[in-house]
Amino acid sequence: GAVVSQHPSRVICKSGTSVKIECRSLDFQATTMFWYRQFPKQSLMLMATSNEGSKATYEQGVEKDKFLINHASLTLSTLTVTSAHPEDSSFYICSARGMVGLNSYNEQFFGPGTRLTVL
């Protein structure tokens, strides 16, 4: 099956620093990648959608200058949380969609998530 990795799995940083999270599709080409944020006991909240080679589309209420997304290749997307604050502490999950098999284009494959704690 399709595998999506995410790095780091856990990060603790001081307030005001920037954190970069990587999302990789290991065995398929991800034409679209999605970034979600999940607070405890809540559903996944879509932050942005990125298509390879183009600018990300952000959901309403998500600051594009604070959450920088780059999708420069078909296997890698990065999310940078700039000037992180304690309220940015959350579980960040990426997912990828692309050509895996003839019948699996619509399926999204999720990364393992990154637990961000901002002190």
Add this chain to the structure above:
Amino acid sequence: GENVEQHPSTLSVQEGDSAVIKCTYSDSASNYFPWYKQELGKRPQLIIDIRSNVGEKKDQRIAVTLNKTAKHFSLHITETQPEDSAVYFCAAINTGTASKLTFGTGTRLQVTL
């Protein structure tokens, strides 16, 4: 845009009993409905999905039904086991626009011994 509602928010069943989780959607153009299981601190994992051209799909102890007219779909888990305890999310998408999944709010299932 699409709006997905999910009920109940929590569900407790005894081992061996059945569990049913229900979702409704608003966009009649939605045609793909996946269900995800998420254990604490882990990624959501696809457990079953259904497309709008079928009314029911089954995979061992898990089944999903779809009523397009009423715009609702349900997850059925039979003979529940403690390892079924997790949070379950339904989702919907219109694959024609290939946009994005809209998730339900989640159901925390607890299977007790």
